[in-house]
Amino acid sequence: MSILHRARFTVSAARLDQLPAPTVAEVCFVGRSNAGKSSAINVLTNQKRLAFSSKTPGRTRLINLFGIPDPIDPDQALGFLVDLPGYGYASVARNTHEQWADILGGYLRERSSLAGIVLLIDIRRGVTPLDQRLADWIAPTGRPVLALLTKADKFPYGQRIKAVTAVRKQLAAIGALYTVPFSATHRIGLEEAGAYIENWISPKVVP
Template sequence: MIVIRKAEYVASAVKHDQYPVGGLPEIAMAGRSNVGKSSLINKFLGRRNLARTGNTPGKTQTLNFYSVNDAWFLVDLPGYGYAKVAKTVNAQWGPMMETYLKKRESLRAVLQIVDIRHAPSIEDIEMQQWLRTMEVPTLVVATKVDKVSRGQWPKHLNVIAKALDVPDVSLILPFSAESGVGVKELHEAFEEILGLV
């Protein structure tokens, strides 16, 4: 399992020339605003406040790069689908995300994060289709599983799998930043993606 010895925020970027240089492998995280990305980052990296969690969804409006063990980057992509963010900002996100996902050669995979309690939104479905079209390897992570009784997980995960066209429900990783469910499995998935196994 990956041992997180060092994790630090390195840069926020809007344009291609602001990305960190050096070619280290990257894993990006995409999801709706308020789906729990920052909480997942903090729990996964074992840091309390590395990624800022806010009560206001839509706060992340840049690509945020976190260096892990000086060996790879975790990249937090702007949350999508939050209506209260100005339309002009929303309009900028598409090109910003597209540039990163298309041009970043060091990108190894994208974690698409969804809330287990809700059926995937149109934006979630579009994001999944878009990642497929661009042939970006994707892992779907269902957060906030502590808010649903374990007996109800299969029902909710099946809804997500069907909506996102995931061929097998076992390919969706249940996760909780509160209880720690899924942390070990996520570490193992990252090991595989980064070729550290």
């Protein structure tokens, strides 16, 4: 069983200073509103409603941490999956956009326990200007990035491969970038993505 399947909700935070001390590996999930972030977290953890998917895109404004218990000491966390607020939804007020940018940018740049970033991009939209802005935040940190091209079931295989090539080219500024076509509903790319995330949390899991 994947260690991700043991993930449990731990805490929500509205600000960076409300997060627990950075002691164990964290893998954050970030993406444009409606890119399928909650669905990805739920299928990767084999749970139906671990991550809340609002019917109103852009409504979730909290940082949510899901702890993965240490198999040796279940009272201690082996690591955390971190669900960051979605960004870029048009109906949200400008000052709220700016607040989210501060939270996202601050977490990505300053969180010392951040082991890897899962960037979710709707395969049908490709890299939007907002995705590119986020990539510009990430690149200087040197953090490894797993780009999940969500809703990959909407494209035939050949078109998926072309999309992967295009995203790699557009996000070339991110040095450690790995790109996977992904679909939560059709479980495309699930094992590959899960192995990457597990290895960030506990390098002993994957050779």
